[in-house]
Amino acid sequence: MHHNTEQQPIASLWDEAHAATLSEPELLLYRSNLLGSDLRITNFGGGNTSAKIEMDDTLTGLPVEVLWVKGSGGDLGSIKLDGFSTLYMDKLHALKQRYRGLALEDEDEMVAYLPHCTFNLNPRAASIDTPLHAYIARKHVDHMHPDSVIAIAACKNSESLTATIFGGELGWLPWQRPGYDLGLKLEALSKAQPGLKGIILEGHGLFTWGDCAKSCYETTLAIIKRAGDWLGQNSKQPAFGGARIAELPATERSALAARLMPLLRGKISQDEYKLGHFDDSAAVLEFVCSEDLDALAALGTSCPDHFLRTKIRPFVIDFDPTAPDFDGMVAGLDVALEQYRADYVAYHTRCKRDNSPAVRDANPIIYLIPGVGMLSFAKDKATARIAGEFYVNAINVMRGANGVDTYVGLPEQEAFDIEYWLLEEAKLQRMPKPKSLAGRIALVTGGAGGIGQAVARQLIQEGACVMLTDIDSEALEQACQSLVKVAGKDSVKAFRANITNEQDVEAILNETALCFGGVDLLVSNAGIASSAPLEETTLAIWQRNQDILVTGYFLVGRSAFRVMKQQKLGGSMVFVASKNGLVASAGAAAYCTAKAAEIHLARCIALEGAPHGIRVNVVNPDAVIRGSRIWDGKWKEERAASNKIESDDVEEFYRKRSMLKLSVLPEDIAEAVYFLSSSKAGKSTGNILNVDAGNAAAFTR
Known part of the structure; x- marks a missing residue:
């Protein structure tokens, strides 16, 4: 689990008693998890660790030296033992004979040899950083991307600063793309200067080492702390040339972001749905309100890990918080985005090689809004959030570097050679096909009930x-919480609201836009059920049914419709109505009438939505008893009394009443809702789908 503790100094979390119980591979895992738990030490998915461990060869039974190193992909904070690749050290050394060392392609060729060095048939693929760990002549090696050290690495005078700050304890190597040749250079420097504790790679990051897991871990922390302390004591203030403008108040910032995100999302999602993330943390606000914002943003990022996630540079939105003009800002977006895309294509054209992959999506990932904060958009929510975190790393690096020297971004050709690296492209091609609703944002009302939860799942x-x-x-x-266990915290959010309240409904849509970027799918499912003979149906009962089942559906439908229209991406609404909307039931006039109105409302919205690609359909459940909160209250007793049966017999009664003699479950409704929400029903609107195990009276006509 990652946690960031800006206010606390970086300190050793090593537990000697716990460590004493661990094997060498477990000590590597322990060290890795400790390092990955603090984003100041390395960013999500970034950095790697290794240990050279003596083990018995599976085949011969003889002791051999085995490199354990973080495998391709994965994150140090959450890695398990199976996340490490294991390779024979003698075979890794034998690879040197295969290296031709003439061109970039010769480096890439070496990656194909790594599987031949695998120890014990380990299926975890070795990463391209494997040679960087293998050839450093030390037992334990950490490679981290701490902001404080990258700030020094990204300075114009990085080499002399390294000597000044670390007094010969750290070596320095000029910028070079990670790969086999860099591994050989690390080996040469670590052997030539055996007293070194590590090496700074220009524009990239830090290597540190030790003779045991603990000393390696504590050396890594000490170096990072020393870099941070030195920057803190020597940085020129104020940062980024000082403030040019004041930030807007927090409520205005989030309101503007919630309004802008669906509009922006629509403009960049024409070829692939994008999801958004908003960040107005102190570091971001300091940067977007500064004098040097435009100049620094144009320089792009330095560390390869940063710009692989954020593109070579961000998009600065033309907005003046001292005279906020939302419509003016939006009016200028199309031209500015077209210019960004043209610049990106030109960068690809300038830098591409004969065998480079074709240009990828040219839209920005990071959007900086003066006085407001940062938006990040990517194909899924976690990627968008992490891209934002990486740009915060880049902001911290620029602050540190410019505070003591001059910040230098990665040279354009070097940046391109990493972004369009054939090995990276191969990794992208291996990615699984996106799921059918990838990139879509759904709003589910009545989300705490059985049907609501099943639909959400x-x-x-x-x-x-x-x-x-x-x-x-x-x-x-x-x-x-139960859905977070299924999907992780990025994919599901909750917002308490009363759908009969107009302000609450607006707040739901704003919160959905702020969390994800807009809305594509509305599942109106909030419901109640009441039963009473006509003469005993009070005005309050009647009104409550109308408020929730008609007015609530109207308010949520109207608000979602507005957002879908703004996005210009089409959309889908599914109203969860009831068999009772088609078939009158004695003793439930208020409920049946409201459900009938709900169905007709859906058809009205379908008429207005069609020109915008917004489809509206209805699912009619019947007698969904198991897992449904509606049946927990008086409704079950009322329906039992109405049918002259015991409460415990209600489910069996409805099952037998159905034509198919089957019980209808929340999951059955969810399946129907998914079908109507998805492109599988892309040519259906204004339709009703009964999920009632068969009820002749409810046949539509």
Whole structure:
């Protein structure tokens, strides 16, 4: 689990008693998890660790030296033992005879030899950084990307600063793309200067080492701390040339972001749906309000890890918080985005080699808004959030470097050679095909109920992000927690609201936009059920049914419709109505009438939505008893009394009443909702799908 503790100095978390119980591979894992738990030490998915461990060869039984190194992909904070590659050291040394060392392609060729060095048939693929660890002549090696050290590495006078700060304890190597040749250079320097504790790679990061896991870990921390302390004592203030403008108040910042994100998302999602993330943390605000914003943003990022996630440079939105003009800002977006895309294509054209992959999506990933904060957009929520975190790393690096020297971005050709590296391209090609709802944002009302949770689970499993809303805050929190276990915290959020309240409904849509970027799928599912003979149906009962099942559906539908229209990406609404909307039931006039109105409302919205590609359909459940909160209250007793049966017999009664003699479950409704939400029903609008195990009276006509 990552945690960032800016206020606390970086300190050793090594537990001697715990470490004493661990084997050498477990000590490597322990060290890796400790290092990865603090984003100041290395960013998410960044950096790697290794240990050279004596083990018995599976075949001969004789002791051999084995390199354990973080495998391709994975994250140090959450890695397990199976996340490490294991390779024979003698075979890795034998690879040197194969290296031709004439061109970039010769380096890439070496990666194909790494599987031949695998120890014990380990299926974890070795990363391109393997030679960087293998050839350093030390037992334990850490490679980290701490902001404080990258700030020094990204300075114009990086080499002399390294000597000044570390007094000969750290070596220095000029910028070079990670690969086989860099591994040989690290080996040569570590052997030539045996007293070194590590090496700084210009524009990239830090290598440190030790004779045991603990000393390696503590050396890494000490170097990072020393870099941070030195920058703190020597940095010129104020940062980034000082403030040019004041930030807007927090409520205005989030309101502007929530308004802008669906519009922006629509403009950049024409070829692939994108999801958004908003960050207005102190570091971001200091940067976007500064004198040097435009100049520094244009320089792009330095560390390869940073710009692989963020593109070579961000997009600065033309906005003046001293005279906020939202419409003017939006009006200028199309031309500015077209210019950014043209610049990106030109960069690809300038730098491409004969065998370079074709240009990729040319839209920006990072969007900086003066006085407001930063937006990041990517194909899924976690990637968007992490891209934002990486740009915060880049901001910290620029602050540190410019505070003591001059910040230098990565040379354009070097940046291109990493971004369009054939090995990176091969990794992208191996990615699994996106799920059917990848990049979609769903809003599910009545999200704490059985049907609501089942629908949310189904949509999440198909790749969507889901905002759950419900009036019952305790049940909503429980539902959200159970879905987080299925999908992770990035894919599901919850917001307590009353859908009969106009302001609450606006707040739901704003929160959905702020969390994810907009909305594509609305599942209106909030519901109640009431039963009473006509003469005993009070105005309050009647009004409550109308408020929730008609007015609530109207308010949520209207708000979601507005957002979908702004995005210009089409959309889908599914109203969860009821068999009772088609078939009158004695003793339920208020409920049946409201459900009938709900169905007709859906058809009205379908008419207005069609020109915008917004489809609206209805699912009619019947007698979904198991897992449904509606049946927990008086409704079950009322329906039992109405049918002259015991409460415990209600489910069996409805099962037998159905034509197919089957019980209808929340998962059955979820399946129907998913179908209507997805492109599988892309040519259906204004339709009703009964999920009732067969009820002749409810046949549509």
